[in-house]
Amino acid sequence: MKHPIYMDYQGTTPMDPRVLEEMLPWFVEKFGNPASRSHAYGWEAEQAVEKAREQVARLLGADSREIVFTSGATESDNLAIQGVARFYQDKGRHLITAVTEHKAVLDTCRHLEADGFTVTYLPVQKDGLVAMDALEAAMTDQTILVSIMAGNNEIGVIQPLAEIGQLCRQKKVLFHCDAAQGVGKMALDVEAMQIDLLSISGHKMYGPKGVGALYVRRRPRVRLKPLFHGGGHERGMRSGTLPTPLLVGLGKACELAMQEMAEENKRVLVLREQLLQGILSQLTHVEVNGSVEQRLPGNLNLSFGYVEGESLMMAIKEVAVSSGSACTSASLEPSYVLRALGVSEAQAHTSIRFGLGRFTTAEEVNFVVQTVVQAVNRLREMSPLWEMAQSGIDINSIQWDAH
Amino acid sequence: MVYLDHNATSVVRPQVLEGMLPFFSERFGNPASVHGAGRAARQGMDVARRRLAALLEVHESQIIFTSGGTEANVMAVFGCAARHHFSGHLITSAVEHASVLQVCAGMERRGMELTVVGVDADGRVRPEDVCSALRESTRLVSIMHANNETGVMQPVAEIAELCRARVPGIVVHTDAVQSVGKIPLCFEALSVHMLSLSAHKLGGPKGVGALVVDSALLLEPLLVGGGQERGRRSGTENVPAIVGLGLAAELAQHTMAEEQKRLRRLQQQLESQIQNERPDALVMGQSAEQRLPNTTALLVPGIHGETVVMNLDLEGIAISSGSACASGRGQPSHVPLAMGVTAELAASMVRVSMGWNTTSLDVERFVRSFVTVIKRLQP
Numbered sequence: 168m169k170h171p172i173y174m175d176y177q178g179t180t181p182m183d184p185r186v187l188e189e190m191l192p193w194f195v196e197k198f199g200n201p202a203s204r205s206h207a208y209g210w211e212a213e214q215a216v217e218k219a220r221e222q223v224a225r226l227l228g229a230d231s232r233e234i235v236f237t238s239g240a241t242e243s244d245n246l247a248i249q250g251v252a253r254f255y256q257d258k259g260r261h262l263i264t265a266v267t268e269h270k271a272v273l274d275t276c277r278h279l280e281a282d283g284f285t286v287t288y289l290p291v292q293k294d295g296l297v298a299m300d301a302l303e304a305a306m307t308d309q310t311i312l313v314s315i316m317a318g319n320n321e322i323g324v325i326q327p328l329a330e331i332g333q334l335c336r337q338k339k340v341l342f343h344c345d346a347a348q349g350v351g352k353m354a355l356d357v358e359a360m361q362i363d364l365l366s367i368s369g370h371k372m373y374g375p376k377g378v379g380a381l382y383v384r385r386r387p388r389v390r391l392k393p394l395f396h397g398g399g400h401e402r403g404m405r406s407g408t409l410p411t412p413l414l415v416g417l418g419k420a421c422e423l424a425m426q427e428m429a430e431e432n433k434r435v436l437v438l439r440e441q442l443l444q445g446i447l448s449q450l451t452h453v454e455v456n457g458s459v460e461q462r463l464p465g466n467l468n469l470s471f472g473y474v475e476g477e478s479l480m481m482a483i484k485e486v487a488v489s490s491g492s493a494c495t496s497a498s499l500e501p502s503y504v505l506r507a508l509g510v511s512e513a514q515a516h517t518s519i520r521f522g523l524g525r526f527t528t529a530e531e532v533n534f535v536v537q538t539v540v541q542a543v544n545r546l547r548e549m550s551p552l553w554e555m556a557q558s559g560i561d562i563n564s565i566q567w568d569a570h
Numbered sequence: 571m572v573y574l575d576h577n578a579t580s581v582v583r584p585q586v587l588e589g590m591l592p593f594f595s596e597r598f599g600n601p602a603s604v605h606g607a608g609r610a611a612r613q614g615m616d617v618a619r620r621r622l623a624a625l626l627e628v629h630e631s632q633i634i635f636t637s638g639g640t641e642a643n644v645m646a647v648f649g650c651a652a653r654h655h656f657s658g659h660l661i662t663s664a665v666e667h668a669s670v671l672q673v674c675a676g677m678e679r680r681g682m683e684l685t686v687v688g689v690d691a692d693g694r695v696r697p698e699d700v701c702s703a704l705r706e707s708t709r710l711v712s713i714m715h716a717n718n719e720t721g722v723m724q725p726v727a728e729i730a731e732l733c734r735a736r737v738p739g740i741v742v743h744t745d746a747v748q749s750v751g752k753i754p755l756c757f758e759a760l761s762v763h764m765l766s767l768s769a770h771k772l773g774g775p776k777g778v779g780a781l782v783v784d785s786a787l788l789l790e791p792l793l794v795g796g797g798q799e800r801g802r803r804s805g806t807e808n809v810p811a812i813v814g815l816g817l818a819a820e821l822a823q824h825t826m827a828e829e830q831k832r833l834r835r836l837q838q839q840l841e842s843q844i845q846n847e848r849p850d851a852l853v854m855g856q857s858a859e860q861r862l863p864n865t866t867a868l869l870v871p872g873i874h875g876e877t878v879v880m881n882l883d884l885e886g887i888a889i890s891s892g893s894a895c896a897s898g899r900g901q902p903s904h905v906p907l908a909m910g911v912t913a914e915l916a917a918s919m920v921r922v923s924m925g926w927n928t929t930s931l932d933v934e935r936f937v938r939s940f941v942t943v944i945k946r947l948q949p
Binding site: 171173175178179180181182184187190191194195198199200202203205206207208209237238239240241242244245269270271272273274275277278368370375376377378394395396397399406407408409410411412413480484487488489 | 571573575578579580581582584587594595598599600602603604605606607608636637638639640641643644667668669672673675676768770775776777778792793794795796797804805806807808809810811876879880882883888889890891
């Protein structure tokens with residue numbers, strides 16, 4: 168067993184060695200610029216890019232002409248939301264998203280608000296799911312876009328995409344889905360789910376960092392204002408030299424996901440159950456944040472009462488986990504996602520995100536269970552609050568003195 | 571195969587790839603994560619930032635990593651324009667890369683005023699032309715450092731100083747994608763506020779570049795959400811590629827003096843041999859004061875550049891008829907046209923660009939085949 172044990176698959180996934188192998192020839196031997204139309208180096212690179220586009224499209228049930236390559240899901244989210252807003256602003260200037268979205272979606276929406284757009288940030292229910300009636304009620308004749316994620320990066324909760332897609336189509340509103348955490352982890356079909364735009368990240372699905380894609384529907388056609396002007400690559404929607412090795416890697420990652428996802432999900436789900444039951448059977452005052460049923464198999468987000476999340480992370484140094492989304496984990500603000508579920512600030516501080524995936528083993532899970540149980544027990548033994556709770560005092564009823 | 575299209579993309583140096591590899595496997599963490607895996611990735615990125623900073627003689631905090639040269643250019647122009655709520659005036663030149671020309675045109679559509687200054691017959695922007703285009707409301711001047719098609723270098727420092735002296739608060743940007751790593755470049759000495767670069771033009775990987783900024787400069791970000799790069803460019807950092815950029819920068823710094831001399835010799839060899847064989851062949855910007863040592867753009871009256879390129883490809887020689895981004899469009903490039911070359915002559919242009927693995931033998935093979943091909947093509 169390799170230490171430390173990596174359980175932060177929502178932060179980034181290790182690259183699959185088969186992906187790296189596929190990428191390697193495209194750095195040194197086959198280094199051409201896919202935009203070079205005048206020689207064989209360029210042509211072979213272009214062919215590789217088109218093959219990758221096919222591989223990505225196939226995983227989503229899309230046409231390869233609907234795939235725009237980007238530098239990652241953050242760019243895809245920015246491009247989808249800004250691009251749609253700027254193109255359709257004469258039709259309406261209202262967008263709808265949810266409070267638990269990734270920062271790439273939320274911050275883009277905030278920027279649009281500063282430019283005079285209106286944004287509704289839907290609350291979520293206790294299980295982290297968006298309520299369909301709330302979504303429908305938020306729609307107006309000014310609404311041009313709904314942006315709701317597939318799987319949440321912190322709590323793994325999967326939103327009812329097909330229902331959202333159906334409602335959006337019926338109301339003639341475009342539907343963007345940030346599927347950075349969904350692609351390769353759950354079945355996604357842009358036709359069945361009636362998704363108009365979908366963001367993909369390479370490094371969340373065993374592919375390389377620095378690459379992603381945006382699915383943009385052709386029928387009925389979705390139009391965008393580009394963010395990156397320039398050489399007119401990617402049918403004018405995104406300029407810049409295409410990084411062949413990264414695209415080859417993303418394509419391969421999609422192909423592997425297509426072949427192995429069903430089996431992998433079963434295996435990962437068993438491991439997650441093992442992790443959850445192992446912990447629950449040995450510790451009390453542990454809660455699962457977010458729906459257990461509507462959830463990515465590789466995610467478990469737990470709150471440990473009477474323990475501070477950061478201390479717990481330090482105490483389980485042998486396990487690489489996150490106490491919030493990696494993007495904000497350097498700050499000590501309680502997670503906005505957990506707060507949106509109605510989790511108290513104190514409880515949000517005690518939460519840990521366990522991310523499991525392709526290379527997680529049962530042996531590792533066992534080790535993590537033991538490590539976490541020991542650490543929580545030790546931290547609780549040192550905690551006066553835990554002692555009070557054990558002797559029957561309700562912590563919430565205590566009147567604290569100011570110092 | 572002889573590859574002489576390094577301005578389109580260069581071959582990744584094997585040492586660069588080797589240095590990147592651990593960051594695809596053992597050191598795969600997300601640099602924003604606080605655990606060991608994250609710190610191992612972040613550390614690699616910090617070293618890369620130091621290496622690149624050393625090459626350009628800037629502080630590490632002045633470097634914003636991007637997905638490439640295009641993003642850096644767009645970010646520079648957009649970031650400055652958005653800061654001024656898309657009001658005011660912009661100046662750029664007629665020979666810029668498509669990414670600069672198009673983002674400037676985009677800013678014009680959003681309500682800014684745009685002046686595109688021309689170039690002289692050598693492809694050089696005259697500082698006095700920029701000067702007379704300046705207005706009190708000029709927010710940004712974007713002039714490239716060296717042209718991707720002709721290699722002609724612009725008097726960027728002189729232009730920047732004039733702009734700074736005339737218009738308080740003005741921002742000067744230079745697209746140095748083709749210069750960084752090929753010729754010595756000191757950010758301070760250029761007097762600019764922003765400089766764009768791309769890794770894959772200097773032996774690094776595709777998919778990464780940087781915008782180098784003056785430490786006092788405020789820009790609106792192009793990509794938001796996540797707050798990476800001090801809030802200036804969001805999105806999980808492309809760690810292996812950034813590591814590769816750092817290594818390519820370090821290698822460039824160590825080998826530059828030698829390489830520059832070596833390439834200059836090859837360039838002289840190439841140009842004099844061709845002009846001996848074909849006295850009618852013109853080298854674009856040949857009398858310009860400064861030209862990149864690796865780039866030669868040739869015009870031969872009566873031939874068609876794209877046809878020459880295709881014929882050379884059949885002989886195993888890769889060159890181009892202009893910028894890769896515009897290749898295959900069948901229209902003469904905007905660069906020779908801006909230099910006053912007729913459309914007919916401009917259509918004959920071919921670009922030869924050398925790199926770290928180009929040898930004297932490659933140049934010989936090119937010259938021989940080029941001369942044969944144009945002889946065959948001419949009626």
